[in-house]
Amino acid sequence: MTAQDHTHVRPWRHIERRKCRKIRVGDVEVGGDAPITVQSMTNTLTADANATINQIRQLEEAGADIVRVSCPDEESTAAMPAIVKAAKVPIVADIHFYYKRGIEAAKAGAACLRINPGNIGSPARVREVINAARDHGCSMRIGVNAGSLEKHLLEKYGEPNPEALVESALYHADILQQHDFHDFKISVKASDVFLAVAAYQQLAEACDHPLHIGITEAGGRRMGTVKSSIGLGSLLWAGIGDTLRVSLSDEPEEEVRVGWDILKSLGLRHRGVKIISCPSCARQGYNVIKTVETLEQRLSHIETPITLSIIGCVVNGPGEALMTDIGVTGGGNGRHMVYAAGKTDHTIDGDKMIDHIVGLVEKKAEAIRAEKAAEKLAAE
Structure with a gap:
């Protein structure tokens, strides 16, 4: 689950x-x-x-x-x-x-x-x-x-x-x-x-x-x-x-x-990427506002329901990541923690982060589509 x-x-x-x-x-x-x-x-x-x-x-x-x-x-x-x-x-x-x-x-x-x-x-x-x-x-x-x-x-x-x-x-x-x-x-x-x-x-x-x-x-x-x-x-x-x-x-x-x-x-229907993001503050490890703006544009083609948390620091980041399919929490030294299904998975350099997240979301969407297709085929 x-x-x-x-x-x-x-x-x-x-x-x-x-x-x-x-x-x-x-x-x-x-x-x-x-x-x-x-x-x-x-x-x-x-x-x-x-x-x-x-x-x-x-x-x-x-x-x-x-x-x-x-x-x-x-x-x-x-x-x-x-x-x-x-x-x-x-x-x-x-x-x-x-x-x-x-x-x-x-x-x-x-x-x-x-x-x-x-x-x-x-x-x-x-x-x-x-x-x-x-x-x-x-x-x-x-x-x-x-x-x-x-x-x-x-x-x-x-x-x-x-x-x-x-x-x-x-x-x-x-x-x-x-x-x-x-x-x-x-x-x-x-x-x-x-x-x-x-x-x-x-x-x-x-x-x-x-x-x-x-x-x-x-x-x-x-x-x-x-x-x-x-x-x-x-x-x-x-x-x-x-x-x-x-x-x-x-x-x-x-x-x-x-x-x-x-x-x-309201949880009534789900389509596309739902981004949970912080308003940003002095603790942020990367530019949250610009990152979210860019991700909204680059992920607009995704129709599969996926949740993504983009949090600038470790205060709320780990907690929000527990509730999302993919999450990112800002860290020090330009490296940020990436979460998968609520668990810490790996770190990524800030200059590669957006391309990396887009790739993860697209891979996740493809996996969900394949799983649903298999379920539909089995049901038939």
């Missing part, structure tokens, strides 16, 4: 997820006992199929399980067949004001339709979109947003609040269910952390639908990451959330990376 495996059996690390129904977005399961999925959205013009496909490729490499694209016009839905065919992950068509785009996107092969029912219009139009989704095997997401609540709810409550968001969500869920359509998930997003979290908490108690969670319009990379981590972390810790998007004013791939980091920090 590795140090990483050992952390999984500790009861105080366990998060009991909310029980809900399971749906499918293409070949990806959402809800129930399925892993919590990470989503993002392209910001290219969807009508430019090549640019959109290239961005989807980058999102796939970053770890996106599902990708959403905007469909504001006919040119966008006309590009959807090529986009869907090229993508390795399910594509969600984002529909706002024009119900016909939803029908076109379903016919074009979208795996899911994201609708904001309050913007689409009459019940008849909503019904047409439902029929298209059913006919073409699409799931749906009811996307309620504090910034686009129905007029009568704003008049009733005076402002966007948790009750208004939940009432809107349940009303539109009821419409889908009245049409015997049940393959849908719900989001009740707001840019205010307190409002979003309270709305999701109320919605989680009121229904058993899968929930897509997010703090919408969270801001730039730093502030948006902080807000999303607080909001999504609070919900996930409470077992709420089946799929998520981190909304940043940044490149879409960064949304995916932050989403994964949130899940990894």
Whole structure:
């Protein structure tokens, strides 16, 4: 058992997820006992199929399980067949004001339709979109947003609040269910952390639908990451959330990376190298900050879950190394101790350390992949 495996059996690390129904977005399961999925959205013009496909490729490499694209016009839905065919992950068509785009996107092969029912219009139009989704095997997401609540709810409550968001969500869920359509998930997003979290908490108690969670319009990379981590972390810790998007004013791939980091920090999913590192101080035996920055870049291609501790001195280094697959503790005379599976293994010169660590991580990743392949072959 590795140090990483050992952390999984500790009861105080366990998060009991909310029980809900399971749906499918293409070949990806959402809800129930399925892993919590990470989503993002392209910001290219969807009508430019090549640019959109290239961005989807980058999102796939970053770890996106599902990708959403905007469909504001006919040119966008006309590009959807090529986009869907090229993508390795399910594509969600984002529909706002024009119900016909939803029908076109379903016919074009979208795996899911994201609708904001309050913007689409009459019940008849909503019904047409439902029929298209059913006919073409699409799931749906009811996307309620504090910034686009129905007029009568704003008049009733005076402002966007948790009750208004939940009432809107349940009303539109009821419409889908009245049409015997049940393959849908719900989001009740707001840019205010307190409002979003309270709305999701109320919605989680009121229904058993899968929930897509997010703090919408969270801001730039730093502030948006902080807000999303607080909001999504609070919900996930409470077992709420089946799929998520981190909304940043940044490149879409960064949304995916932050989403994964949130899940990894809570032990909910594991992908890539998780680096545990100290903030550095005068005791450090090497430049910790620069080392971590370089390692994050050079190890970004690793998908296999591996833990790596980078600690500048012997105060906390040995203890942290006990809990990681590979560890490094700064030492004197330019030589640093390397740990493997929590045990001291060998020393390395500082000028060779980064290349050496990269090699160790890549070797460890290959060994884990080979072990899993052997287990899969034996099971077959």
